[in-house]
Amino acid sequence: MSTTPAPVIAPVAPEESRDGAAPLRADRTSLRPWQVATLVALLGFALFPAYWMVSTALDPRASTRGGSLLPSGLTPRHFSFVLGDGGFGAFLLNSALVAVVTVLISSAVALLAAVAVARFRFPLRRQILVMILVAQMVPLEALVIPLFLQARTLHMLNSLLGLAVVYLAFSLPFAVWQLRGFVAAVPVEVEEAAYVDGCGWGQMFLRVLLPLVAPGLVATSVFSFITAWNEFIFALTFLQDDDKYTVAVGLQKFFGEHTADWGPIMAASTLITVPVVVFFLLVQRNLVSGLAAGAVKG
Amino acid sequence: MSTQADLSRPAGGGHDADEEAVAIARKRASEGKKAEAKLGMMLCAPAALVMVAVMAYPIAYAFWLSLFRADLRTPDQNEFVGLSNYVTVLSSPIWWTAFGVTAFITVVSVILELVLGMLLAIVMHRTIIGRGLVRTSALVPYAIVTVVAAFSWRFAWSQDLGWLAGSSAPLTDRWSSIAIIILAEVWKTVPFMALLLMAGLALVPEDLHKAAAMDGGSAWQRFWMITVPLVMPSILVAVLFRTLDAFRVFDNIFVLTSGANETSSVSMVAYNNLIRGLNLGIGSTMSVLIFITIAIIAVVFTKLFGAAAPGSDEGGRR
Numbered sequence: 001m002s003t004t005p006a007p008v009i010a011p012v013a014p015e016e017s018r019d020g021a022a023p024l025r026a027d028r029t030s031l032r033p034w035q036v037a038t039l040v041a042l043l044g045f046a047l048f049p050a051y052w053m054v055s056t057a058l059d060p061r062a063s064t065r066g067g068s069l070l071p072s073g074l075t076p077r078h079f080s081f082v083l084g085d086g087g088f089g090a091f092l093l094n095s096a097l098v099a100v101v102t103v104l105i106s107s108a109v110a111l112l113a114a115v116a117v118a119r120f121r122f123p124l125r126r127q128i129l130v131m132i133l134v135a136q137m138v139p140l141e142a143l144v145i146p147l148f149l150q151a152r153t154l155h156m157l158n159s160l161l162g163l164a165v166v167y168l169a170f171s172l173p174f175a176v177w178q179l180r181g182f183v184a185a186v187p188v189e190v191e192e193a194a195y196v197d198g199c200g201w202g203q204m205f206l207r208v209l210l211p212l213v214a215p216g217l218v219a220t221s222v223f224s225f226i227t228a229w230n231e232f233i234f235a236l237t238f239l240q241d242d243d244k245y246t247v248a249v250g251l252q253k254f255f256g257e258h259t260a261d262w263g264p265i266m267a268a269s270t271l272i273t274v275p276v277v278v279f280f281l282l283v284q285r286n287l288v289s290g291l292a293a294g295a296v297k298g
Numbered sequence: 299m300s301t302q303a304d305l306s307r308p309a310g311g312g313h314d315a316d317e318e319a320v321a322i323a324r325k326r327a328s329e330g331k332k333a334e335a336k337l338g339m340m341l342c343a344p345a346a347l348v349m350v351a352v353m354a355y356p357i358a359y360a361f362w363l364s365l366f367r368a369d370l371r372t373p374d375q376n377e378f379v380g381l382s383n384y385v386t387v388l389s390s391p392i393w394w395t396a397f398g399v400t401a402f403i404t405v406v407s408v409i410l411e412l413v414l415g416m417l418l419a420i421v422m423h424r425t426i427i428g429r430g431l432v433r434t435s436a437l438v439p440y441a442i443v444t445v446v447a448a449f450s451w452r453f454a455w456s457q458d459l460g461w462l463a464g465s466s467a468p469l470t471d472r473w474s475s476i477a478i479i480i481l482a483e484v485w486k487t488v489p490f491m492a493l494l495l496m497a498g499l500a501l502v503p504e505d506l507h508k509a510a511a512m513d514g515g516s517a518w519q520r521f522w523m524i525t526v527p528l529v530m531p532s533i534l535v536a537v538l539f540r541t542l543d544a545f546r547v548f549d550n551i552f553v554l555t556s557g558a559n560e561t562s563s564v565s566m567v568a569y570n571n572l573i574r575g576l577n578l579g580i581g582s583t584m585s586v587l588i589f590i591t592i593a594i595i596a597v598v599f600t601k602l603f604g605a606a607a608p609g610s611d612e613g614g615r616r
Contacts, residue, residue, distance in 0.1 A: 042418045046436055138357070146359040
């Protein structure tokens with residue numbers, strides 16, 4: 001599966017604010033029994049494999065656990081093996097480096113473009129918007145061969161920077177599209193007030209617009225982060241040395257030719273998963289809605 | 299930047315800002331129109347350049363390569379061959395098997411995701427107690443890296459070891475492998491689907507349901523006659539994007555079966571032509587065919603559903 005999110009996921013905030021405003025929700029609280037059952041079943045379906053991963057990672061006899069619901073004990077052994085002899089710390093670091101570079105550059109570049117398409121009229125604006133929409137649909141897996149050759153020519157194979165450039169391009173269309181919505185949601189009056197008060201565009205951008213779209217920036221960053229953290233096929237084709245591996249590729253290392261050491265694999269999997277889940281929790285907290293709406297009053 | 303100082307937004311008019319200052323701003327705005335165009339283009343330039351260099355150019359390059367015999371093992375025999383690569387690929391059973399597998403996985407998983415995603419969206423929409431917790435938990439599969447999840451499923455279905463397999467070895471048989479690939483895809487994307495559909499559900503006025511209930515409409519009738527039509531734009535957007543996404547399936551298959559027992563998807567066949575076959579011409583031809591298929595899916599969708607398709611309403615966000 002690709003990691004590019006569709007350009008339509010509303011970050012939770014706008015919808016949340018709508019919910020809060022909806023006056024008629026009294027009878028929405030009551031779940032009928034079949035609905036409770038469905039909720040439990042679907043959440044179980046969603047969460048149980050994750051529980052299995054974590055509990056197996058802690059199970060001292062991971063590979064022979066079979067179908068028993070509880071692990072046979074708890075041990076940090078697999079984690080210390082993975083981070084020690086397994087050298088997984090280096091992979092985590094590589095992935096973090098690539099992801100952070102991708103997120104930082106992507107946020108900056110996407111925000112500038114989003115401001116331009118949301119606020120300015122200029123030649124090629126339409127074309128750029130169309131390009132962003134089309135780029136959303138490009139099957140990235142089909143770009144492996146041309147990008148591999150391009151990277152080879154530019155000596156960017158086996159380089160984390162080369163990978164970051166690719167992820168940057170993959171995360172941009174969605175980031176621009178999302179941020180465009182956030183910028184458009186800031187009332188023009190707020191910007192005008194800044195101009196009336198004597199700000200130039202640059203000052204207005206830094207002091208007024210940037211703080212107001214910050215929640216949107218956080219939300220968009222999460223998706224850029226996931227794009228980079230999750231990506232597999234390009235990391236697999238580009239990176240050749242062990243010491244350059246990202247987490248998704250590094251995971252393969254624990255696979256022998258015919259045997260698989262499931263304890264360490266599940267421990268490494270847990271280590272890969274934790275940062276993303278943490279990021280998701282962060283975005284829920286950070287998406288404070290109504291910030292821009294409140295700024296016009298007073 | 300010197301141009302920045304001249305730039306102002308045209309005033310909205312009628313706002314209680316100082317009229318004189320607004321007039322000045324307006325004048326400056328018309329003077330700054332050119333500066334606005336220039337600044338706009340400069341702000342867009344980095345994003346546009348990256349997308350052209352890393353997406354548009356490679357697509358063109360893939361198309362170009364697909365017209366050549368380009369084999370890394372015999373670099374001195376590369377020559378222009380016109381469309382003969384396309385003839386080779388389109389008459390190859392390997393391609394069509396992969397195409398069939400990909401199409402099957404796409405159709406079945408999107409249907410399952412839509413049904414389960416809708417169920418999850420409805421119950422999540424109605425949940426108020428612990429709403430944040432429910433939503434976060436539901437998103438966990440989406441947050442788990444595909445490769446990681448695929449390894450978990452592989453473990454679960456390993457003979458004698460996994461919690462789901464027992465003594466069977468489902469990953470050694472073609473159809474049960476495909477079923478497991480679909481399970482992994484569905485598991486990962488149901489929450490995502492539910493999130494998209496929930497944004498649509500938030501737009502259905504509760505009044506309509508009340509009115510219909512008063513007129514004696516059953517919950518089932520109300521779902522089909524009120525909820526579904528109103529949520530249709532969200533459904534179409536979600537289905538279109540998941541279809542395009544599912545058609546590119548790679549990670550799950552790579553980890554679960556490595557394409558054994560004829561379970562390769564088109565992305566995998568193209569990838570194998572680069573890594574194992576080193577045959578760039580054929581690989582590029584397959585890439586171009588994947589592009590074309592994706593484009594056809596997108597165009598058919600847009601034509602069939604017209605106004606409800608993405609792009610016409612800002613991707614169904616409002």
